[in-house]
Amino acid sequence: MKLRNYLQQRITLSPEEWKVFEGMLIKESYPKKFPLLKKGSIEEYVSFIEKGIVRFYVPGEELDTSFAFIFEEEFLCAYDSFLLQQPCRYAAETVTETTIWRLSYHDLQTLYEDYPQFNILGRILSEQIYLKKADRELAFLTQTPEERYTALFSQRPNVMKFIPLQYIATYIGITPQALSRIRKRIS
Missing domain, CATH: 1.10.10 (Arc Repressor Mutant, subunit A)
Structure with a gap:
């Protein structure tokens, strides 16, 4: 499983921690151009892309504005909506056929409370999200x-x-x- 390999490169999980985590995961597959998140809805999941590509975009009347592409073996989340549990100001859809593993907001909070390793993973992923956004902003400025x-x-x-x-x-x-x-x- 690509997700397990990804996690093992970043944190050490005991067999019990992995079993609990794996029991919370939901595997889903979607066709090309499937709306994963609509503008105005609340992001309920953090997801790992096993296969496929997803784009984040701001819907427009004539043309949507894409602002992120998420690829295989990367995490996918409308992070601001997820953290604040508030309506999202943009949307997400699959660009190709896509398979993801999802973890709900509630289950992630449980993992944070019960298993310190997941707090470390949360910090690592937050840092990666920040660095991608900072690189993108700097690219537009320079x-x-x-x-x-x-x-x-x-x-x-x-x-x-x-x-x-x-x-x-x-x-x-x-x-x-x-x-x-x-x-x-x-x-």
Whole structure:
């Protein structure tokens, strides 16, 4: 199980802790373009992507604005909504067929209370979320759209195969037409 391997690289769980944790997990599979979270709903789960890609986006009248892509072996969560248990200001949907393992807000709180190792994991994941957001903000302040596109491509070379160009364009902050021009210049 990819989730178990992921966790074992970050924390040490006893057989009892793993059994309790595993008993709380829900495995779900979704088709491409499935809405995992709608704007205005409350994020109830932290999820681990076993297979697939998910995007976070702000729904627009004419064009949605993508602001995050989450890939295999990464955690997925509308973290602000999850932490505060308040309505989300954005949405999430699958980009490809996706399989995830979900843990509810309530169950995570129980793990935090009963098992110190999960507090360590929570801190590690929070730090990763912060670093990704900080990198993204800095990229928008210091890089051109072409540099953001090139960075995305170099970090995730397979991304172009699965993510529609309109999602990539809004992710790097440009129109699909401007992305076409950048792609022509680069190739």
